[in-house]
Amino acid sequence: MKREQVTIDGNEAAAFVSYKTNEVVAIYPITPSSPMGEYADERASLGEKNIWGMTPLVREMQSEGGAAGTIHGALQTGALTATFTASQGLLLMIPNMFKIAGELTSTVFHIAARSVATHALSIFGDHSDVMAARSAGWAMLFANSVQEVMDFALISQAATLKSRVPFLHIFDGFRTSHEVMKIEKLTDDDIRALIETETVRAHRQRALTPDRPVMRGTAQNPDVFFQSRERANSFYLQTPEIVQQVMDKFALAVDRRYRLFDYIGAVDADRVIVMMGSGCETVEETVRHLNSEGEKAGLVKVRLYRPFSVAHLLAAIPKTARVIAALDRTKEPGSAGEPLYQDVITAVSESVMNGNSPFTAMPRVIGGRYGLASKEFTPAMVKGIFDEMKRDAPKNHFTVGIRDDVTHTSIDYDSDFILEASDTVRAVFWGLGADGTVSANKNSIKIIGEKTDNYAQGYFVYDSKKAGAVTISHLRFGPRPIRSACLIQQANFVAVHQFDFLEKYDALELAEEGATFLLNCPYPVTEVWDRLPRSVQEQIIAKRLKLYAINAYAVAKENGMGARINTIMQTCFFAISGVLPREEAIAKIKESIEKTYGKRGAAIVRQNFQAVDAALSHLYEIPVPSKVTSQFDIASGVPRDAPDFVKNITCSILSGKGDQLPVSAMPVDGTYPTDTARWEKRNIAQEVPVWESDLCIQCGKCVYVCPHSTIRAKIYNQSALTDAPANFKHMPAKWRELTDHLYTIQVAVEDCTGCRLCVEVCPAKDKSQVSRKAINMREQRPIREQERENWEYFLRLPEISKSGPLKFNTVKNVQFLQPLFEFSGACAGCGETPYIRLLTQLFGDRAVIANATGCSSIYGGNLPTTPYTINREGRGPAWSNSLFEDNAEFGLGMRLALDHQRAFARELVHRHRDQIGRALADQLLSADQTTEQSIVAMRACVEALRAKVDGGKDTDIRDLMAVCDALVERSVWIVGGDGWAYDIGYGGLDHVLASGQNVNVLVLDTEVYSNTGGQASKATPLGAVAKFASGGKPNRKKDLGLTAMRYGDVYIAQVAMGANESQTIKAFLEAEAHKGPSMIIAYSQCIAHGIDMSKGMHHQKLAVDSGHWPLYRYNPQIAGEGKNPFQLDSNDPVIPLKDYIYTEGRYRILLHSDPSAAKLLLEHAEQSVRERWQAYKHLASSNAECGVGE
């Protein structure tokens, strides 16, 4: 039977089968499994049916814990139920998983396996999550490739129904979940053939029903619990056989045969690797090569890892095996060995002990770790392992793929050993995020996979930054099946879609001799060669590369496509690679354009068609001269004056050499220095703001809205201006308190993302030419050198003193406070980061920040560089991220620790009052710390204390020295997004707000899960479209502030800096000053709103003007003064709601996709806004006695 060939990724393969075979799906987004939930939700919203002709019910929950509970309930009540998750998400499901297994309930959880956060979070793939779930009693079936994902999704579904043991169906996060591969798609008939009706009926029969009432979930005592636990043994014992039966049945139906343990290699192998996951593909490829060279190497692919069938494993390993290496993609510190190693050694040892060993001689079993957090696992490493196994005493508990120069676990390998099939096209594309390179490559792979006989594979490497991100696409295709589950080692086609990359990265490193190099070059054909950096020219000559160039930007511009060069470069790729005849290729590209963009409108399709047609006439082969002519080279990227850590470690990571860092280079406990982002000069903006001092009114708005802290202001005495660069701009400062001072706005052009927010908010216009403002965008490159010098000079100018004459309660004055958060990796125009910057300006030198996982933890803490920084005294925010769900509690813990340290310090000061000196002790114990000046004074007192008693041998004094810093006021901030505050962390947040403790909560409310790609949260407004709410969110946004107000002692503010700058500053100052819990809910525009991000502040204003986002402050402090604690800071709505919401894609999209739903939801949303506004008005007009808190 010929089945449809599709080119899809692992997530889609799993979700396809799961959707077909389930009735209830409870989901929660987590990388890298989120696309599976999105797939299910999208299909359900389209009414697509499962194999029983019904549309599954798909529900997004508030956390994975919530999803697991829902699943448990649905299973108990007889529905076929599934979910998709990874990493911490799986860990949150574990309590329910024990129950589900204990109750012998059939279900499959599809896991895109990902690292569990330890010393750091990692979104990438390994098996540490599923290994942490081993004891829950679930079967574990590992798929190694996209095809196997589809196959095993079905096999696990059939097997769980038959065995009653729940299944984890596992595949490697990113490597398999996101790899696009040509596979054979199962048909509904295939699925029906495997899912036995009787088993489904039996599952439904076990449902709780009042018609046949039973109870499950009893509490048991010592007398019977143990026996009950053992009662299920037979089900586990039968499961391996059941899985094999299902696999055999699958083979009959689909003609792909799997075994519980599949053996590949020499029948008389002396060395055998045992492992599971995508790495098996690389090992298989290597084993076949080694076998062809006469090496007796073999591989056992573990399919069913739990229940672990010793008998089947031993049957799979050749009896000639002398050395067995069990490879684990996880680490269990302190264990006798990693899980698979322990299982293999147990199996082999037991067989010897039991006298039924199949082996000629007792083999040596060694264990090794590889591939943590998607660390590459290459044929070279595999050969290294087989070579190690040849040694008399091979290393046990080894690592491969890293250089461990501390405990020397790593084994060596020859990185020049490369297995790339010569008949496979291996193409590497360097692109810029959102320039369309990745989507074009996904299209190309689909075209090649589905329109030719070639096998095809695509894998995409993304950046750690969201703005100006680099993407690298790895495409393989050829006449034979592709197994390589690693990045391309040697490319015969390299395309660089952004010319600037050549100055930053060694993009040709992977190019093999004779490869083709396609370059998007903004220069005339005659200049291309001379514009290339020296080492690029050298490589082109040395490797005899064929060079093609096109000015794709010019072609895109001519066709009105801006920076979208995707279809142009794609056309060139097809033209040069020759994978299809040119005309046919163009027809296929157009077909795919029609498919991809057709529903976005005919104009887009037409535009792309024009670009395709125009591309080839602009493509040129560039003759390669025999000599290098260029006088410049790739930037070294190592600043001379950087700290050693930055020079030795950060710079290596920045230059793409992080893989080469040895173990000794790493901090032992995940502690990293802050103040590193400033060393990474990314130069990502084509245009940057330039200050025009003749127009400036010194309002500070541009500084206030800058998401990346790249635009700064200083006020300084004229005398400080010595040896300034010739072009350094300044003007007389207009502050009454500071006469004879100068004012400068300076832009860090190398750090700017070019978002334009500053230009949009600048109110000063040239009276003769209104388009010219006090800040205007100009091309960056011509002013780069000059502005670099100006910036460095600017940094050396004195910082404003917090204890000087200026009060920092206005935008005009706050602009001078040094941001202690700068140059983050956030998106250009990010709505969150200006609030964080403000926080650090006001309180950064004494802030401790607990940061929930999400966008703010990624741009805040994702290596290589971190944006939190320090002032001249070396003080700055101390920052940590615990988890997604526990951030409020995490921050409360910090508060408690600081409070205790402070109490202890006070006690010790009290105890040693005489030794310290009464006057100083009194100051330490009773000085006021409510103003910046008094905090500075307290720091001086603590320094005086140190000077006086440090070095004393008394235990108390030594303790005092350890905790005395806590005598200075600390500002604890709990920062996170709406996904955390409204959903997964709400229980904890609620508890912390109710605790009465002095913590400050900052909710960066983007009204959607931004970091995982725009899924709806309970903050998502009624009528907005988001993932999991594709028909428009049907219910109201939770009123988080109002809910918390009812405690009465919690300071709450709702702010939007784009609508009211000074209210935002007031809220931050009041929240921090409030001695109990406080919470600021900050409107934050986001890419997921579907807006022009440069207009973000305008959208904030519209949100307020329409009544969607009322501004208010609830200050319990003033309730004590007999005043109404609730103050409404925004006026009655002045524009209809639709005039706000239909400026945003998230709402507008529904106008197109479902106009009648949009109309209805608009009416509901208008009503909701009206009602809430009336309620707030009522609150604001009430007297204090009937305030919300009473």
Next chain:
Amino acid sequence: MDMIARYMGFELKNPLVPSASPLSHSVDSIRRLEDAGAAAVVMYSLFEEQITLESFYIDYYLNHGTDSYAESLNYFPDMESYNIGPDDYLKLISRAKEKVDIPIIGSLNGISTGGWIDYAALIEDAGADALEMNVYYIPTNTFLTGEEVEYIYTDILREVKKIVSIPVAVKLSPYFSSLPNMARKLADAGADALVLFNRFYQPDLDLETLEVVPRLVLSNSNELRLPLSWVAILYGRVGVDLAITTGVHTFEDALKGLMAGASVVMMASELLKNGLGRISEILTEMERWMEEHEYAAVAQMTGSMSQINVAEPAAFERANYMKMLASYRS
């Protein structure tokens, strides 16, 4: 009273036609226009530019920020359809045709020849009885000659006429060096009627924000003069029907329009301001006036005061101007 008017080959029950406006945004509203006495309806304009912009807009935000960071490769669900295009407009025409008996005139406001051809054919297929082409072109290029601008109009018209078989009217601006010559060229290119005039979008300046802001101002009777003069001048000279579409607010305005030479007079501002009932009011008043003045039929008065039919043709020319200035001085 014989109120029958003839326009682009249709015999209309009277000469009052609502022009393109939000009044034709729904079938219900179109039915109400018919009930109020409208003789035909010009649909609101299908803006090619708006469709194109919407398409670009959706494409922009679906692409923006995508494929940059591994956790958020896109930000919106993949919808089955975004309905970008004229579908709703076309459906409205089809449904309106089922519900009303008066002719439905589709209105198209376009920017590109390709767009005109595509959308004109779709409007015809949807069942429109005629098409009104609103060529909204504002030349800002100082090198573009008047002739080239005129060619844009005639070229589009020729292309559209090749594609559709329903009558095509062209809605014009008054800004041509020689409007009569332009009218002739359009007649030669196949226009079935000329509609005088469209009101160009004229933005306003906000003195506080120093920004250019859109501001829609409804017309008033004073604005009738411009089309009135030109209809009077063109009547009987170019061989196509004429319609007046700016400044018709009262029965007097309507009568003047007809006497100047318009086959029909079109209204929007008056109906938006004072309701659909104005159609029947104006009709009643027209009839009353005609009775009082012993007119038997609309046909009788059509063009009766056009330049070729008045006693003093110069009144529409420079002499009239001189007379007006003189009256100011006195």
